[in-house]
Amino acid sequence: MAKRDNFTPTTKKIMAERVAWRCSFPNCGKITIGPRMGENENDKSLNLGEAAHIVAAAEDGPRYDSNTTPEYRKSIDNGIWMCRAHARFIDTDYKEFSVETLRLWKLEAEEKAYRALSLQDNYQFSSKSTLIALGFEAVFEGTWEAVDKNEWTFKVKQFIEGNSSKLKDYADNYGSIDCNQKFISVVSQGDARVIQEPISIQYLDDGSELISVRIAPKVIASLPENSGMDFMLGEDGDIVLEGGDIKMVTGVDKAIQSISTAASMQYGEWFADRTAGSFIAQYYNKYKSNVALLNQLIKLEFIRLSLVPRTTSEGKLVKPPLNFIKEVKTANLKAIALKNSSTVVTLSLVLGNGDEWNGDQTVYIGT
Numbered sequence: 001m002a003k004r005d006n007f008t009p010t011t012k013k014i015m016a017e018r019v020a021w022r023c024s025f026p027n028c029g030k031i032t033i034g035p036r037m038g039e040n041e042n043d044k045s046l047n048l049g050e051a052a053h054i055v056a057a058a059e060d061g062p063r064y065d066s067n068t069t070p071e072y073r074k075s076i077d078n079g080i081w082m083c084r085a086h087a088r089f090i091d092t093d094y095k096e097f098s099v100e101t102l103r104l105w106k107l108e109a110e111e112k113a114y115r116a117l118s119l120q121d122n123y124q125f126s127s128k129s130t131l132i133a134l135g136f137e138a139v140f141e142g143t144w145e146a147v148d149k150n151e152w153t154f155k156v157k158q159f160i161e162g163n164s165s166k167l168k169d170y171a172d173n174y175g176s177i178d179c180n181q182k183f184i185s186v187v188s189q190g191d192a193r194v195i196q197e198p199i200s201i202q203y204l205d206d207g208s209e210l211i212s213v214r215i216a217p218k219v220i221a222s223l224p225e226n227s228g229m230d231f232m233l234g235e236d237g238d239i240v241l242e243g244g245d246i247k248m249v250t251g252v253d254k255a256i257q258s259i260s261t262a263a264s265m266q267y268g269e270w271f272a273d274r275t276a277g278s279f280i281a282q283y284y285n286k287y288k289s290n291v292a293l294l295n296q297l298i299k300l301e302f303i304r305l306s307l308v309p310r311t312t313s314e315g316k317l318v319k320p321p322l323n324f325i326k327e328v329k330t331a332n333l334k335a336i337a338l339k340n341s342s343t344v345v346t347l348s349l350v351l352g353n354g355d356e357w358n359g360d361q362t363v364y365i366g367t
C-alpha cells in the first residue's frame with residue numbers, strides 16, 4: 001500500500017472545531033458530533049465526521065499532487081471536515097471536485113462557523129467566490145451554494161459580462177438559445193459541463209440570484225498520444241522546414257501544438273464554421289487593465305475549449321478542440337505587452353492520460 005500522510009488526532013480535532021463540527025460540504029452543515037448512548041457510555045462522545053484530504057494523502061488518492069510535501073499533506077491547511085457521506089462523495093463517487101473548489105468550500109464553512117459565534121469584530125474574510133461563465137454572455141463571480149450529483153448551485157455576487165436581465169433571458173428562453181451556449185464553466189473547478197435542462201433562478205431576499213444548473217457528466221478527455229500527426233509550426237506560426245523537408249509533429253507534441261492554434265482563432269472569424277474559435281483576443285482587449293480578472297477569463301476559455309463539445313454551423317456535434325485536456329489548473333499571461341501581435345500564456349494542465357503539463361503557449365491577439 002502507498003504511504004499515507006495522515007492527519008494527527010490534534011489536527012483533526014482543530015479542523016472539526018473550526019467548523020463547529022459541522023460538515024463543510026455546500027448546503028450540508030450536518031452536525032457530526034454528539035453523545036454516545038448506552039450502558040457506561042455517559043462519559044463518551046460519538047464522532048461521525050471525517051477529516052478529508054484536499055490533496056490526497058497517498059499517491060493513488062484523488063487530487064494527489066506530487067508538488068506538495070508530506071508536511072503540507074498532513075497539515076490542517078490540507079484538510080476539510082465533512083460528514084461521512086460527503087467525505088466519501090468527494091473521494092470516490094465525485095472525485096473530480098478540484099483542490100481549488102474544496103478550498104473554497106472550506107473557507108465558506110469556516111466563515112459560517114465564525115459568524116455563528118456572533119462576535120462584534122469586523123474580520124475581513126477572504127474571498128470565496130470563483131468566476132463562472134454561463135454561455136457566452138453571462139460571466140459572473142459567484143460562490144458554491146449547493147452540490148448534488150448532477151446539479152450545481154451558485155450564488156451570483158457580481159456580473160463581469162452580462163447582467164441580471166441577460167441571465168433571466170437565458171433561463172426564460174432556454175429552449176431557443178444556441179446550443180453552443182448551453183454550458184457552464186467554473187474557474188475553481190478547471191472544468192466545464194454541458195447543461196442538460198433549463199436553468200432555474202431563485203431570487204433571494206437580498207436581491208441576489210441563486211442559479212441551479214443540471215449538468216451532464218464530464219466529457220472524457222482523449223489520450224494526447226493518440227492525437228495523430230500535423231505540420232510542425234514555429235513560434236511565428238509558420239511551418240518549420242528542415243533540410244528542405246516539412247517537419248512533422250506527432251502524439252503529445254501535436255496535441256500541445258494545437259493549444260496555440262485553438263486559442264488564437266477568434267470566435268466567428270473562420271468562414272467555414274462561424275461556431276469555432278475563442279474569445280481570448282476579445283477579453284484581452286477589454287480587460288487588459290485588470291490582469292487578475294483577465295487571467296481568470298482566459299482560464300475559462302481554455303476550460304471551454306477543452307471540455308465543451310460544439311455543434312458546427314452545419315449541425316454536426318464535434319469534440320472540443322482541446323479534448324486531450326482533462327483539467328485546466330492555471331492559465332496566466334506572461335506579460336501584458338504584445339509581441340508580434342501575440343501574447344504568451346503559461347499553462348498548468350492535466351492531460352487525458354493523467355500526466356501534468358506545464359508550459360507556455362503563444363496566443364495571437366491581433367492589432
Ligand SMILES: [Zn+2]
Pocket residue numbers: 023024025028029030082083084085086
Ligand atoms: Zn455532509
